[in-house]
Amino acid sequence: MGKYVLGVDLGTSAVKVSALDHSGQIVAQESFDYDLIQKQPGYNEQNPEDWVSGTTVAIVRLILTDHLAAEEIEGLSFSGQMHGLVLLDENKKVLRPSILWNDTRSTPQREEIEAKLGDEFVDITRNQPLEGFTLTKLLWVKENEPDIWAKAKYFVLPKDYVRYRMTGNLAMDYSDATGTVLLDVAKGEWSKKICDTFDIPMSMCPPLIKSVDFAGTVTPAYAEFSGLTTATKVFGGAADNAAGAVGAGILHPNMVLSSIGTSGVVLKYEDNADVNYHGVLQFEDHAIPDKYYSMGVTLAAGYSLSWFKKTFAPAEDFTDFVASAAKSTVGANGLLYTPYIVGERAPYADANIRGSFTGVDGTHQRYDFVRAVLEGIVFSFRDLFDIYEENGGDFDTVVSIGGGAKSPLWLQIQADIFNRKVVSLKNEQGPGMGAAMIAATGLGWFDSLQDCAQTFVHFGKAYEPNPENVKKYEKMHAIYKQVYKQTKAISEQLLDYRKEEL
Ligand SMILES: Nc1ncnc2c1ncn2[C@@H]1O[C@H](COP(=O)(O)OP(=O)(O)O)[C@@H](O)[C@H]1O
Numbered sequence: 363m364g365k366y367v368l369g370v371d372l373g374t375s376a377v378k379v380s381a382l383d384h385s386g387q388i389v390a391q392e393s394f395d396y397d398l399i400q401k402q403p404g405y406n407e408q409n410p411e412d413w414v415s416g417t418t419v420a421i422v423r424l425i426l427t428d429h430l431a432a433e434e435i436e437g438l439s440f441s442g443q444m445h446g447l448v449l450l451d452e453n454k455k456v457l458r459p460s461i462l463w464n465d466t467r468s469t470p471q472r473e474e475i476e477a478k479l480g481d482e483f484v485d486i487t488r489n490q491p492l493e494g495f496t497l498t499k500l501l502w503v504k505e506n507e508p509d510i511w512a513k514a515k516y517f518v519l520p521k522d523y524v525r526y527r528m529t530g531n532l533a534m535d536y537s538d539a540t541g542t543v544l545l546d547v548a549k550g551e552w553s554k555k556i557c558d559t560f561d562i563p564m565s566m567c568p569p570l571i572k573s574v575d576f577a578g579t580v581t582p583a584y585a586e587f588s589g590l591t592t593a594t595k596v597f598g599g600a601a602d603n604a605a606g607a608v609g610a611g612i613l614h615p616n617m618v619l620s621s622i623g624t625s626g627v628v629l630k631y632e633d634n635a636d637v638n639y640h641g642v643l644q645f646e647d648h649a650i651p652d653k654y655y656s657m658g659v660t661l662a663a664g665y666s667l668s669w670f671k672k673t674f675a676p677a678e679d680f681t682d683f684v685a686s687a688a689k690s691t692v693g694a695n696g697l698l699y700t701p702y703i704v705g706e707r708a709p710y711a712d713a714n715i716r717g718s719f720t721g722v723d724g725t726h727q728r729y730d731f732v733r734a735v736l737e738g739i740v741f742s743f744r745d746l747f748d749i750y751e752e753n754g755g756d757f758d759t760v761v762s763i764g765g766g767a768k769s770p771l772w773l774q775i776q777a778d779i780f781n782r783k784v785v786s787l788k789n790e791q792g793p794g795m796g797a798a799m800i801a802a803t804g805l806g807w808f809d810s811l812q813d814c815a816q817t818f819v820h821f822g823k824a825y826e827p828n829p830e831n832v833k834k835y836e837k838m839h840a841i842y843k844q845v846y847k848q849t850k851a852i853s854e855q856l857l858d859y860r861k862e863e864l
């Protein structure tokens with residue numbers, strides 16, 4: 363039995379590769395940054411070759427710099443940035459740069475899909491055909507680059523391409539496949555209806571595998587390139603949010619993830635595909651076979667706070683700045699913030715809405731504004747919790763991750779606004795941990811991901827809701843909920859006055 367597994371976290375700004383031992387300890391970690399290609403506003407692309415070389419450099423460094431013996435790396439797996447379109451020709455050569463999840467050029471294709479299939483689309487895929495998802499990107503290429511489309515024989519997602527280059531086998535795991543919005547989620551197969559409607563040959567869709575499935579061993583060519591041995595086993599891997607959920611132990615029906623990173627994610631484990639959120643929340647296959655998760659994304663979560671600090675307190679220490687909110691009160695002395703400063707994805711899929719401070723009073727201090735920002739972000743998460751409650755969702759534990767989980771005050775605000783116990787992780791490693799857990803489980807070190815989590819995932823302090831604060835926040839949230847509707851038309855009118863986006 364080998365000593366280590368590698369978790370490859372293929373992100374948007376960098377790839378991070380972590381080596382873990384049987385006890386879930388990180389023994390070494392290397393990363394490599396790559397660039398975004400932004401040819402015009404709304405366009406975000408990357409070269410798949412950069413992902414392959416970045417991953418390879420990180421692995422080479424683990425072996426040469428961190429002295430990990432290649433023969434002791436028994437297996438590896440992935441967490442991948444979701445939705446990015448990689449188009450391949452008949453020889454599996456990349457045809458054009460990948461169009462990423464944050465590329466918004468495909469609004470006409472979104473409208474075309476909505477017009478042709480309407481609610482039926484959401485019933486099949488459990489998602490809306492948003493610009494961020496793969497199908498609209500495929501249709502954009504078909505309509506705008508017919509020469510490339512004529513040569514396209516397969517499509518895959520970012521981490522699938524790296525896996526293909528390591529093993530020579532083309533595949534896509536279910537958790538990422540749901541994010542293409544070409545999958546019939548309840549049936550667990552590519553949707554013929556969607557492929558036929560948009561004239562996409564079914565043969566373009568790669569074979570589907572489970573996250574923990576064995577996908578091949580390292581080829582001799584990739585072994586030479588990376589320093590790995592041809593005995594290293596490669597496993598399917600998962601979409602970054604699924605892998606993040608695995609790494610945070612969101613593997614049981616009673617658990618919800620609250621992630622305050624640059625963007626924010628509320629993610630719930632779903633035992634089956636019976637519930638239908640009608641596309642207001644994303645609905646995806648989990649990394650656990652035949653299980654699912656739903657999630658809503660607040661586009662500017664931690665970003666709201668970083669923006670506010672950069673603009674109004676650039677020289678201050680981040681931790682002190684956040685802690686100053688304790689000088690304010692529950693409800694920030696009547697100041698309310700909505701975090702729509704880059705538009706919103708859930709529960710309102712609205713690119714034009716913008717943020718607001720409401721109730722500004724001559725007595726307010728800067729710390730009230732900081733508090734209002736912290737609370738406003740959590741109110742936007744609470745909107746997503748309300749959707750779960752409306753759908754009968756039953757859960758008692760919220761696991762908080764991301765930069766926002768560094769603040770005890772913010773963790774308590776979450777507990778009070780969610781009216782749920784909130785726990786942080788002892789050793790938070792994000793989706794790379796989930797990727798390593800997938801490899802460890804695929805190798806048979808553990809019987810299941812849940813089993814692996816008992817050794818790899820450790821919860822830290824628990825924050826219990828304070829009943830008095832809960833009551834105050836309930837009322838404040840009811841006021842918060844009115845702001846979106848009341849500022850929608852105003853935001854639209856202000857559009858003409860905004861600076862051109864970069
Ligand atoms: N000390 C802190 N206390 C609370 N929040 C913090 C702290 N430091 C950073 N943050 C928040 O965490 C966010 C970054 O979280 P992180 O998970 O690192 O983001 P990502 O990986 O998505 O870029 C920042 O936008 C900021 O708002």
Ligand SMILES: O=C(CO)[C@@H](O)[C@H](O)COP(=O)(O)O
Pocket residue numbers: 372373374375442443444445463464494602603644
């Ligand atoms: O679009 C989504 C989820 O639907 C994003 O979560 C991307 O998958 C983010 O990638 P990173 O920012 O983590 O690289």
